[in-house]
Each structure stands twice: as C-alpha cells, then as structure tokens.
Amino acid sequence: MSDAIDATAVADAARLARLALEPAEQQAMAAELERVRAWVSMLQAVDVSDVAPMTHPHEGAMGLRRDRVSSDLTAAEALANAPAQAEGHFLVPRVVG
Amino acid sequence: MAWELVIGLEVHAQLRTESKLFGPASAAFGGAPNSHVDAVSLGLPGALPVLNKEAVRMAAIAGLATNCEVQRHSVFARKNYFYPDLPKGYQISQFDKPICLAGHLDIDAGEGPRRIRITRIHMEEDAGKSSHRAGGSYVDLNRAGVPLIEIVSEPDLRSADEAVAYLKELRAILIYIGVNDGNLEEGSFRCDANVSVRRVGQTTLGTRCEIKNLNSFRGIRDAIGYESARQIRQITAGETIIQQTRLWDVDKGRTAAMRSKEQAHDYRYFPDPDLPPLLIAAEDLTAWAATIPELPAQRRSRFVSDLGLDTEMARLLCEDPETADRYERTLGQDQSPERARSLASFLTGRLAGALNKSERSWADIDTAMTQLAEVHDQWRDGKLSNKMLTDVLVAAFAADASFADALESARDHTGLIEQDDGALDDMLAAIIAANPGQVAAYRSGKHKLIGFFVGQVMRQLQGKANAKVVNAKLKALLDG
Numbered sequence: 001m002s003d004a005i006d007a008t009a010v011a012d013a014a015r016l017a018r019l020a021l022e023p024a025e026q027q028a029m030a031a032e033l034e035r036v037r038a039w040v041s042m043l044q045a046v047d048v049s050d051v052a053p054m055t056h057p058h059e060g061a062m063g064l065r066r067d068r069v070s071s072d073l074t075a076a077e078a079l080a081n082a083p084a085q086a087e088g089h090f091l092v093p094r095v096v097g
Numbered sequence: 098m099a100w101e102l103v104i105g106l107e108v109h110a111q112l113r114t115e116s117k118l119f120g121p122a123s124a125a126f127g128g129a130p131n132s133h134v135d136a137v138s139l140g141l142p143g144a145l146p147v148l149n150k151e152a153v154r155m156a157a158i159a160g161l162a163t164n165c166e167v168q169r170h171s172v173f174a175r176k177n178y179f180y181p182d183l184p185k186g187y188q189i190s191q192f193d194k195p196i197c198l199a200g201h202l203d204i205d206a207g208e209g210p211r212r213i214r215i216t217r218i219h220m221e222e223d224a225g226k227s228s229h230r231a232g233g234s235y236v237d238l239n240r241a242g243v244p245l246i247e248i249v250s251e252p253d254l255r256s257a258d259e260a261v262a263y264l265k266e267l268r269a270i271l272i273y274i275g276v277n278d279g280n281l282e283e284g285s286f287r288c289d290a291n292v293s294v295r296r297v298g299q300t301t302l303g304t305r306c307e308i309k310n311l312n313s314f315r316g317i318r319d320a321i322g323y324e325s326a327r328q329i330r331q332i333t334a335g336e337t338i339i340q341q342t343r344l345w346d347v348d349k350g351r352t353a354a355m356r357s358k359e360q361a362h363d364y365r366y367f368p369d370p371d372l373p374p375l376l377i378a379a380e381d382l383t384a385w386a387a388t389i390p391e392l393p394a395q396r397r398s399r400f401v402s403d404l405g406l407d408t409e410m411a412r413l414l415c416e417d418p419e420t421a422d423r424y425e426r427t428l429g430q431d432q433s434p435e436r437a438r439s440l441a442s443f444l445t446g447r448l449a450g451a452l453n454k455s456e457r458s459w460a461d462i463d464t465a466m467t468q469l470a471e472v473h474d475q476w477r478d479g480k481l482s483n484k485m486l487t488d489v490l491v492a493a494f495a496a497d498a499s500f501a502d503a504l505e506s507a508r509d510h511t512g513l514i515e516q517d518d519g520a521l522d523d524m525l526a527a528i529i530a531a532n533p534g535q536v537a538a539y540r541s542g543k544h545k546l547i548g549f550f551v552g553q554v555m556r557q558l559q560g561k562a563n564a565k566v567v568n569a570k571l572k573a574l575l576d577g
Contacts, residue, residue, distance in 0.1 A: 016363055018179050061376035067114050067151035071122040071135035078134045078238070088130035089228075089235035092181040096229050 105252035111285035118244035119146030130237040138242035140184030152244040155276035160197030182225035195219035206262040214251040257321040269393040304338040320345040405434025455494035465501040484560035
C-alpha cells in the first residue's frame with residue numbers, strides 16, 4: 001500500500017463499507033487518509049530483513065473451548081436491540097431485487 | 098477437434114459439533130428463528146470468539162482421512178463484506194495458513210482409478226440466513242457461526258461423472274468419520290463448481306466460471322453439462338468467456354450470471370487480531386488419528402475380497418456407514434460368498450423395495466435384522482417361495498405392531514414349505530394325466546410349456562412350493 005490515497009480509492013473503500021460520500025467529502029477524506037498513510041508509511045523505512053513475520057502480537061497459542069452448549073440468550077433478548085423485527089427475525093430493508 | 102472439461106470443486110461441509118465455532122450457542126439445524134444465538138454469533142460489541150476444540154479435531158481428521166498434511170500451526174483471518182446475515186461485518190475464516198494442505202482422493206467414475214488432488218481444507222464460520230420478502234429481508238442468525246470446513250480441490254476433474262464420483266466419495270468419508278451428516282438438501286454439504294473448457298491437448302487452462310447454488314448430485318451433473326456446453330458454444334462462435342459467478346437455476350435447467358454488482362468482491366483478508374495462531378499438539382493429533390474408523394474405500398475392498406461381492410454392490414452398501422453396518426450385522430457369522438452375495442441383494446433389492454413402499458424406516462426394522470436374516474436363509478434354502486417371501490414382507494411392513502412382532506406373526510401365518518415328496522409326486526402325476534395335449538406339445542419340442550405345468554402346481558399349492566424342486570421333478574417326468 002505505497003500508492004497515495006486519492007478520491008477514487010476513497011470512493012472504492014466507501015462502496016465496500018456501504019458509505020454514501022459526496023464528491024466533496026471524498027476529496028476531504030482522501031486528503032485526511034493520505035496524511036495518515038504517509039505517517040504510517042514511515043514504518044516502511046525500517047529494515048526488517050532479519051525479523052521473522054508476525055501474525056499476532058501475543059506469544060503462544062490460543063485457548064480452546066470444550067464443545068458444550070451454554071448460551072442463555074433468548075430470541076427475545078437477541079432481538080431486543082433490533083431497530084425492526086418481524087416474526088422472530090431481524091427485519092432489514094430488502095437486500096435483493 | 099475434441100474438447101476437454103476442467104473442473105475444480107469447493108465443498109462446504111458443516112461440522113457436527115454441539116455448539117458453534119466461536120461461541121456456546123447450539124449448532125443444531127432449524128429451531129425457532131434466532132433461538133440458537135449468543136453474543137458472539139450476534140456480533141455484539143466486545144464479545145470475543147473462543148475456538149471450539151471439537152471443531153478443530155473434526156477438521157483435522159477430515160484432513161487425515163483425505164490424505165492431507167495437517168498443519169500444526171494455522172491462522173484465522175477476517176474476510177470482510179457487508180450483508181445483513183453477517184452481523185460482525187466479517188466472516189472468520191482461514192486464508193494463507195489453513196489447517197490442512199496437499200491431500201488427495203482416489204475416485205473411479207467407471208474408467209479406472211483416478212487421483213484427484215485436494216489443495217487445502219480450511220475452517221470457517223457459516224453466515225446466517227436471509228429470506229427476502231415483500232416487506233424486507235428477514236434475518237435468522239441460528240446458522241451464523243456454525244462451524245464449516247471448506248475443501249478445495251485442484252482442477253483435476255474432467256467430467257460431470259468424475260465430479261459426482263469425487264463428491265460422493267468425499268461425502269461418504271466425512272459421514273464415516275462422523276464430522277458431517279451429508280445432507281445436501283439442508284445445505285450441510287454444499288458445493289460450488291469451477292468449470293472451464295479447452296481443446297484436448299491444450300495445457301493451459303481456459304477462463305473459468307464458478308457455479309453456485311448446487312444442492313443435489315443431479316443438479317451438479319446437469320449444471321456442469323449445461324455450463325460446459327455453453328462455454329464451448331461461445332468459444333466456437335468466436336466469443337470469449339468472461340470469468341464470472343453464475344447461479345444454477347434448477348427449474349430452467351441453466352446457469353445465469355450474477356449481477357456484476359454482486360460480483361465486485363474485495364474481501365480484504367487480514368489475520369484476526371482476536372484469535373492467536375492455532376497450534377495443534379502432536380499428542381492431540383496422534384490421539385485424533387486413532388479415532389478414524391475404517392474408511393469407505395477400505396470397507397469396499399474388504400467386501401469384495403473377503404465376502405466375494407462385486408464392486409458395484411460393495412459401492413452401494415458402503416455409501417453410508419449405517420447401511421454397511423446393517424449388512425454386516427445381518428450377515429453374522431456365516432459369511433460364505435454365496436450367502437454374502439444373496440443377502441446383499443436381498444437387503445438392497447427386495448427388502449429396500451418393500452421398505453420404500455411402506456411407512457416404515459430402517460430404524461423401525463433394525464431391531465428385527467436377525468429374524469430377517471432367518472427369513473432370507475429360509476427363502477434361499479427353498480423353504481419359502483418367492484411369493485411366500487413377498488407375502489411375509491408385505492404383511493410385516495403393513496402391520497401396526499413393532500416390526501419384529503409383525504414379522505413373527507407374518508411368518509407364523511405364512512408357514513414354510515412342507516416338503517412331502519410323496520404328495521407332490523402324486524399331484525404332478527395327476528396334473529400330467531389331466532393335460533395330455535400340453536404334454537404332447539411339450540414332448541414335440543415346446544419346452545417353454547414347463548411354465549404351464551409349474552403354474553398348475555403353484556396354483557394348487559397356493560404358491561407354497563419350492564420352484565426349483567417342482568421344476569426338476571416335472572422335467573424328469575416330462576422328459577422321461
């Protein structure tokens with residue numbers, strides 16, 4: 001990711017994030033994100049040729065869980081925060097055709 | 098010039114754990130909407146995923162049973178996309194460090210054994226279910242977070258028949274080792290097919306299309322047939338194939354491209370910061386490997402070499418472990434090839450046929466397999482005629498009582514052929530004396546008339562005669 005962030009890249013990211021940005025907002029966002037990218041890109045200058053790649057900051061392996069059902073959440077509780085619900089379902093604007 | 102199909106398959110198989118991959122809610126199929134949920138599968142803020150060890154075991158033995166190298170170190174990654182049935186906004190999957198690599202399956206689609214390479218097996222969580230109705234999309238998160246393995250093959254398959262053979266073998270293996278229920282209709286075993294075509298002799302791959310929405314072996318066969326014909330037609334007409342995802346429409350019998358908007362994927366995978374690397378201890382892997390039972394291929398070859406069954410019968414019996422177990426249980430100690438073959442066709446033919454026409458299930462009749470073996474042996478020994486056997490089965494299947502009781506009372510009612518040679522000889526002599534015309538015709542060369550005489554005997558004895566004995570005796574009388 002050494003390419004500078006421009007309005008096109010912002011439009012693309014906005015589409016993936018389902019954000020509706022006006023052209024002016026895209027321009028402003030591009031400038032802001034480009035400053036962040038440029039700052040972070042200082043890391044690129046560090047010589048890591050003798051450092052092993054790391055996928056996770058913690059040492060060691062993850063803990064595993066026994067295969068046991070123990071949820072005490074009811075459907076009503078699960079739906080309690082939903083802006084809209086119907087027939088026990090989360091109701092969202094129709095997503096296809 | 099001839100064309101060649103090139104097919105690679107991606108299979109999603111749901112693991113048969115009790116709870117979900119990263120949370121404690123039930124992983125059972127169905128249930129009232131949103132009743133199998135927990136903080137993790139709802140994507141509630143702050144809820145942290147904790148991996149289910151049993152899912153790891155199942156993924157690992159799926160790898161071992163398909164000749165993969167199980168990776169002692171693997172990593173979970175986030176696959177990012179927005180859809181209402183994916184509450185976190187990403188699916189936890191594995192990307193560049195999956196749990197299994199480099200396996201293979203040997204298949205035989207009728208043209209000799211072929212080895213199909215498996216690229217990788219990775220673990221991931223399922224998404225929820227959306228139903229799109231007039232008022233909006235209804236989201237049920239019961240399935241969200243249910244553990245899956247995705248098994249990716251190399252593009253080594255060359256026909257729809259090979260694809261189906263590969264899928265059936267893979268499905269059987271996963272059922273045998275107890276990690277998947279093999280149910281295509283409920284979607285616990287589902288498949289996407291990457292299909293391309295090329296001229297025979299060409300070594301580079303053609304442009305492929307991915308077909309989704311395949312939920313039966315028939316659909317897979319038809320979809321591959323349709324899609325390959327479509328691609329050949331396009332290329333022959335001078336058009337180019339566009340790489341795209343296409344949906345199989347089972348009603349129209351064709352594939353159609355998804356809208357390009359739905360195809361614009363950029364999943365931006367990155368290692369999930371909530372989950373440290375998965376390390377599998379050597380002793381765990383050894384202990385898990387010891388739990389793998391006899392696999393379908395081994396069982397088939399044992400049925401052929403030890404019991405004398407033909408390949409096709411062995412394949413039929415070994416498609417799922419219950420059928421094979423039932424067969425071996427019913428066979429018991431007397432495993433002579435003649436009896437083994439006869440019992441195999443009895444179970445898969447007459448008995449399965451009678452069962453299909455009835456309201457009963459295999460579970461119903463499993464308690465009576467010892468008696469069924471006796472019935473089979475009596476029929477094989479000529480103590481029950483074909484008609485008597487049919488009568489017993491029909492009566493037993495139709496009765497309301499438990500199958501074991503129903504079978505006993507049907508056997509008592511039908512009885513056995515009493516072999517009274519004297520009485521039979523008298524009856525045969527009488528029938529021959531009463532039909533001089535037929536006898537003369539037979540003796541002048543119309544040997545098919547033996548059937549007429551057998552029919553007379555059977556009618557008088559109401560089907561309770563050993564056809565082999567009657568035939569032999571009649572032949573002796575008529576020819577002599």
